[in-house]
Amino acid sequence: MTKPKVLISDKMDPNAARIFEERGCAVDVKPGMTPDELKAVIGDYDGLAIRSATKVTPEILDAAPNLKVIGRAGIGVDNVDIPYASGKGVVVMNTPFGNSITTAEHAIAMIMALARQIPAANARTQNGEWPKNDFMGVEVTGKTLGLIGAGNIGSIVASRALGLRMKVVAFDPFLTAERAVELGIEKVDLDTLLARADFITLHTPLTDQTRNILSAENIAKTKKGVRIVNCARGGLIDEAALKEALDSGQVAGAALDVFQTEPAKESPLFGTPGFICTPHLGASTTEAQVNVALQVAEQMADYLVNGGVTNALNMPSLSAEEAPKLRPYMALAERLGSLVGQLAHGNLTTISIEREGAAAELAGKPIEAAVLAGLMKQYSDSVNMVNAPYLAKERGLDVRSVRHERDGAYNTLVRVTVGTSQGDRSVAGTLFGNDNPRLVGIFGIGIEADLTGNMLYIVNEDAPGFIGRIGTLLGENGINIGTFHLGRRPNGADAGGEAVLLLSVDQPIPEGVVKEACALEGVKVVMPLAF
Numbered sequence: 001m002t003k004p005k006v007l008i009s010d011k012m013d014p015n016a017a018r019i020f021e022e023r024g025c026a027v028d029v030k031p032g033m034t035p036d037e038l039k040a041v042i043g044d045y046d047g048l049a050i051r052s053a054t055k056v057t058p059e060i061l062d063a064a065p066n067l068k069v070i071g072r073a074g075i076g077v078d079n080v081d082i083p084y085a086s087g088k089g090v091v092v093m094n095t096p097f098g099n100s101i102t103t104a105e106h107a108i109a110m111i112m113a114l115a116r117q118i119p120a121a122n123a124r125t126q127n128g129e130w131p132k133n134d135f136m137g138v139e140v141t142g143k144t145l146g147l148i149g150a151g152n153i154g155s156i157v158a159s160r161a162l163g164l165r166m167k168v169v170a171f172d173p174f175l176t177a178e179r180a181v182e183l184g185i186e187k188v189d190l191d192t193l194l195a196r197a198d199f200i201t202l203h204t205p206l207t208d209q210t211r212n213i214l215s216a217e218n219i220a221k222t223k224k225g226v227r228i229v230n231c232a233r234g235g236l237i238d239e240a241a242l243k244e245a246l247d248s249g250q251v252a253g254a255a256l257d258v259f260q261t262e263p264a265k266e267s268p269l270f271g272t273p274g275f276i277c278t279p280h281l282g283a284s285t286t287e288a289q290v291n292v293a294l295q296v297a298e299q300m301a302d303y304l305v306n307g308g309v310t311n312a313l314n315m316p317s318l319s320a321e322e323a324p325k326l327r328p329y330m331a332l333a334e335r336l337g338s339l340v341g342q343l344a345h346g347n348l349t350t351i352s353i354e355r356e357g358a359a360a361e362l363a364g365k366p367i368e369a370a371v372l373a374g375l376m377k378q379y380s381d382s383v384n385m386v387n388a389p390y391l392a393k394e395r396g397l398d399v400r401s402v403r404h405e406r407d408g409a410y411n412t413l414v415r416v417t418v419g420t421s422q423g424d425r426s427v428a429g430t431l432f433g434n435d436n437p438r439l440v441g442i443f444g445i446g447i448e449a450d451l452t453g454n455m456l457y458i459v460n461e462d463a464p465g466f467i468g469r470i471g472t473l474l475g476e477n478g479i480n481i482g483t484f485h486l487g488r489r490p491n492g493a494d495a496g497g498e499a500v501l502l503l504s505v506d507q508p509i510p511e512g513v514v515k516e517a518c519a520l521e522g523v524k525v526v527m528p529l530a531f
């Protein structure tokens with residue numbers, strides 16, 4: 001098997017490359033490429049490991065036909081076009097905890113640096129000025145810290161601030177009252193936070209709701225002399241409004257680690273009294289960088305080599321332990337999806353995926369994604385388990401997953417039923433010997449078959465002589481039959497109803513032969529299938 005190829009396109013701790021190699025991936029380390037340079041090489045890679053500098057745009061994704069996974073060694077993924085990556089079937093992962101302590105500590109360092117104006121005092125002291133009378137600071141003890149965003153980083157900041165004897169109030173619509181009590185902080189609305197906080201620190205992702213959350217209007221609602229820290233994302237603060245507020249004294253100090261445009265080589269804020277900044281160093285400690293590098297490489301290699309999915313933003317998780325158990329189910333699910341997609345005519349409106357017996361004990365989402373991938377393959381070549389659920393949603397397909405506690409005739413069973421404009425169509429399959437996918441029912445008829453290669457599905461009047469006729473037709477056309485499966489409709493009926501035939505053949509069946517088969521006496525349906 002050829003090794004999956006991974007490109008590390010941002011500066012990353014060398015542990016990442018080591019782990020990729022140890023886990024069976026080939027790795028190239030090329031930090032600092034321009035977008036054009038990245039575009040020129042990305043086509044060679046199965047995985048792309050990044051930090052915040054690489055921008056994964058639709059243009060880059062379009063140039064990456066082999067790409068399967070993007071791994072962000074860090075938290076924020078606003079530099080990746082996730083909807084576009086999902087559409088292309090590329091998994092996007094991050095490392096949600098590896099650098100949170102480090103970033104929280106940076107925010108605390110910013111709070112202390114603002115309170116005591118350490119950067120300016122340091123610069124002037126080293127300049128030989130000894131400006132002892134120019135730097136009157138403030139204590140943080142007893143002051144109110146307003147947290148905007150109390151997730152992983154925000155809650156660590158809260159715990160450290162409580163240790164500094166600050167009072168902490170937080171605005172976070174997703175913070176529960178219980179969690180606030182647990183953290184020892186007070187949950188407030190944004191206006192209350194703005195009015196009460198002596199220091200404000202931001203810890204939300206950049207979304208449509210959080211963009212410019214500190215707008216001119218909201219900055220005007222702050223306590224005069226407030227100090228503001230942003231170690232989250234640049235777009236959270238209106239930088240022009242912040243400049244004005246610093247100039248007017250509404251804001252006594254502001255510390256930014258992140259900017260609207262990065263790298264920020266120039267800014268009206270530079271040189272403003274009370275303003276300090278760092279060049280997106282929030283995650284830059286040895287400890288955090290080792291953490292995120294190890295984690296991203298482990299996660300990406302696990303996906304590329306074993307199919308395990310951890311911390312994906314566009315796919316359900318699947319542990320490396322679960323992955324081998326689920327793999328035969330995915331194969332079964334994909335084939336059932338493909339079969340029902342090939343057989344069902346008319347406009348598909350609903351799909352229901354039922355799991356019974358051992359299948360009911362497994363994670364449902366990956367099985368659902370595999371069924372949809374099989375089904376959607378009829379419509380597009382680039383469908384996989386990542387983008388199939390998105391494509392199904394786009395097409396307005398109503399997807400239902402049902403888990404049955406009851407025991408059925410098989411110790412494990414997956415049934416897929418699609419609702420079409422012509423009624424419901426259902427197929428079911430099991431695993432033989434734990435890993436061998438096998439069809440056990442088609443449109444309510446018990447029929448056992450492997451779903452593999454080229455097949456022919458025939459419904460005919462159940463009368464003597466038909467099997468001979470179809471065998472002769474295929475033989476005359478040089479088509480060898482591999483396997484032959486028969487069932488009767490209604491299920492278990494005696495002769496005289498409808499018979500269903502599923503044949504596997506050694507080559508695709510030419511259209512002319514399909515037409516001749518349709519013309520045979522008693523034939524109702526003939527459909528070539530491919531798996």
Ligand SMILES: NC(=O)C1=CN([C@@H]2O[C@H](COP(=O)(O)OP(=O)(O)OC[C@H]3O[C@@H](n4cnc5c(N)ncnc54)[C@H](O)[C@@H]3O)[C@@H](O)[C@H]2O)C=CC1
Nearest residue numbers: 076149150151152153172174203204205209231232282283
């Ligand atoms: N400066 C740096 O180097 C680093 C920056 N970051 C950034 O820090 C930010 C926070 O990271 P985590 O705490 O790990 O994320 P998280 O997802 O654990 O927490 C974010 C919190 O923001 C809250 N939130 C979402 N929308 C909100 C809204 N409209 N108003 C108020 N709160 C809202 C969420 O409920 C959540 O509790 C991210 O933007 C991340 O990219 C993370 C690491 C390093």
Ligand SMILES: O=C(O)C(=O)COP(=O)(O)O
Nearest residue numbers: 051052053074075076283
């Ligand atoms: O993890 C994050 O969200 C960060 O912002 C860290 O960015 P970086 O990896 O230092 O470029």
